[in-house]
């Protein structure tokens with residue numbers, strides 16, 4: 001199959017390179033200039049696994065404006081707040097027969113994709129796969145090959161020949177995909193997962209393993225899961241897992257699969273970037289409000305993350321000012 005990955009960041013590179021390894025033709029499109037230029041200069045991307053065995057892997061990477069490829073399917077992996085702008089930049093090469101597939105975290109992306117792709121061409125899912133972008137052109141796959149898992153569903157909840165072919169390629173690439181016919185119930189389970197793990201690990205600057213090992217973690221996770229499931233139930237979402245299974249998944253992924261991983265939200269905070277919290281905990285709050293339900297723990301956490309973002313911006317300004325002062329002295 002032919003894939004074009006839009007967003008050659010941590011997850012885009014992981015999906016694209018492993019699909020390429022599985023025998024597919026893969027192109028990458030990215031808008032971050034330093035990333036694209038670095039990969040052009042290096043002749044590819046540096047890939048490590050669990051911080052080891054760093055090696056160069058060749059790839060084809062383009063800016064959206066210069067891209068003319070014609071894939072069967074796009075794979076979208078951007079931060080939620082980058083997607084609308086990127087879709088606009090890419091619109092000139094989208095064709096009606098092409099599919100759009102994504103496993104981005106949070107909610108908000110599907111509506112944006114539906115502005116460019118017909119409902120029967122949209123496939124979305126979730127990825128319990130941990131990846132870190134060390135910097136431009138340098139990615140680190142966390143976890144052994146084949147260790148993660150993912151779920152996906154057609155937006156229309158009707159599978160077609162293409163979906164099965166996609167699943168076959170994802171299996172070959174060892175992503176352990178599971179196809180479901182419950183679109184929102186599949187996606188929301190991961191939103192809830194991230195609303196616990198990503199947000200708390202970011203706030204308290206800790207790995208998933210450190211969080212899950214805290215003796216009060218189950219109580220904290222359960223409070224957030226309960227509130228989130230109360231919201232989903234009010235919105236008529238049939239969750240694909242029970243509350244207990246969600247808690248078990250938080251514990252398994254944090255204690256066994258990725259104990260040393262700092263979730264992607266932590267990576268953004270640490271690098272002075274805005275986080276996706278409005279699309280995760282914030283999304284649950286808004287959905288609750290629609291039904292007159294106050295998801296107050298999620299609202300509080302959303303504020304906390306925004307306060308922390310503000311603190312990081314102040315820290316960044318201080319660092320920049322100190323750097324400028326040193327340069328003037330020199």
Ligand SMILES: NC(=O)C1=CN([C@@H]2O[C@H](COP(=O)(O)OP(=O)(O)OC[C@H]3O[C@@H](n4cnc5c(N)ncnc54)[C@H](OP(=O)(O)O)[C@@H]3O)[C@@H](O)[C@H]2O)C=CC1
Pocket residue numbers: 007008009010011012032077078079080082103104105106127128129130131132133134135136263264271273276
């Ligand atoms: N990483 C993970 O383990 C997982 C991530 N996801 C989800 O996948 C989607 C894509 O996320 P992900 O692949 O993690 O994000 P990316 O690696 O794509 O995000 C990187 C973006 O951050 C900006 N950036 C600026 N400076 C740096 C720097 N020094 N190092 C790294 N990035 C920099 C760039 O955008 P700009 O220049 O515009 O600021 C770049 O495109 C998100 O929805 C995420 O939640 C889902 C499962 C796991």
Ligand SMILES: CC(C)(CO)C(=O)C(=O)O
Pocket residue numbers: 105127128129130131193194197198253258261262263264265
């Ligand atoms: C790897 C995982 C599952 C951790 O929550 C993730 O989704 C992230 O880092 O954003």
